[in-house]
Structures are given as structure tokens and as C-alpha cells.
Amino acid sequence: MKATILLILTVSAIISTEPQFDVESNSVLxxxxxxxxxxxxxxxxxxxxxxxxxxxxxxxxxxxxxxxxKWGICF
Structure with missing residues (x-):
């Protein structure tokens, strides 16, 4: 049971920290x-x-x- 909970928490942490990619600017957000x-x-x-x-x-x-x-919007 502890191993299952640990696995779920680890996967959640990996998914939540994965960087987002902006296709329009071809860069990581x-x-x-x-x-x-x-x-x-x-x-x-x-x-x-x-x-x-x-x-x-x-x-x-x-x-x-x-x-x-280059790194954000400007006015």
C-alpha cells in the first residue's frame, strides 16, 4: 500500500513539473x-x-x- 501511494505521488510530481511548450514561439514556457x-x-x-x-x-x-x-510580451 505504501509503495502504491509513493508511486502515485512520484508520478504526480513528475507530471506537474513537466515544462509547457509554446508551439507558436517554439520555446519552453x-x-x-x-x-x-x-x-x-x-x-x-x-x-x-x-x-x-x-x-x-x-x-x-x-x-x-x-x-x-524575446521572453514575453512588451508594449
Whole structure:
């Protein structure tokens, strides 16, 4: 019984941590708040700001403030 529960938890952990792939941009989407060359793209609809953090604020999304269009959307 313990082995079965352990197996289920292990499989669940593997499935939940598998990265998502965005076909349109041909890149992996990150599940965290980080973005950039080491972390990948932000989740759909989020911007990658100057400090490689995903978000939706003006500080994250404004090109003149350092938004990185390769890793997220920018305005």
C-alpha cells in the first residue's frame, strides 16, 4: 500500500513539473516568475521585465523600461 501511494505521488510530481511548450514561439514556457536565457519564456500574456521577472505591470511590460520581447510580451 505504501509503495502504491509513493508511486502515485512520484508520478504526480513528475507530471506537474513537466515544462509547457509554446508551439507558436517554439520555446519552453516557465512556470515560475523568472524569465530570460536561463529560465525561458514567461507564461502566455505576461511580460519579461528588466530583472528577468515575469509580470504584467508597466515596469515589466514597457520596452523603454527594459521589457524583453524575446521572453514575453512588451508594449
Amino acid at each position: 516557465v512556470d515560475s516568475t523568472r524569465c530570460g536565457p536561463r529560465f525561458g519564456r514567461c507564461a502566455r500574456g505576461l511580460c519579461c521585465g528588466l530583472n528577468n521577472e515575469c509580470g504584467s505591470s508597466v515596469a515589466h511590460c514597457n520596452v523603454s523600461l527594459g521589457c524583453k520581447s
